[in-house]
Amino acid sequence: MTITDLQTLxxxxxxxxIEVSQQLGFEEVEFVFxxxxxxxxxxxxxSDYSSVxxxxxSLLNN
Structure with a gap:
């Protein structure tokens, strides 16, 4: 993965x-991290950027 790809991710x-925090609460974001x-x-x-x-x-689309 290039540096540009990592920066974009x-x-x-x-x-x-930010969006998950606003919709579901910051606790959801903390849990993922x-x-x-x-x-x-x-x-x-x-190396975990893609998974996170x-x-x-997924949280936003449910």
């Missing part, structure tokens, strides 16, 4: 996290 995670050993986007491993993005998208 990071931006998409950020946007989805915690599953990957992170407390926020800043300490999320880039997919989970946040």
């Amino acid at each position: 990071k931006e998409n995670i950020e946007a989805d996290a 915690m599953k990957y050993g992170a407390t926020s986007l800043d300490d999320l491993a880039p 993005f997919n989970e946040l998208e």
Whole structure:
């Protein structure tokens, strides 16, 4: 994955996290990050970006 791809995923995670927080509460976002050993986007491993993005998208689409 290129740096541009990672940056795009990071931006998409950020946007989805805001939307999930507004719709479902920040606890939902925290739970997703915690599953990957992170407390926020800043300490999320880039290798987990795709998985976290997919989970946040899933929450928004249910």
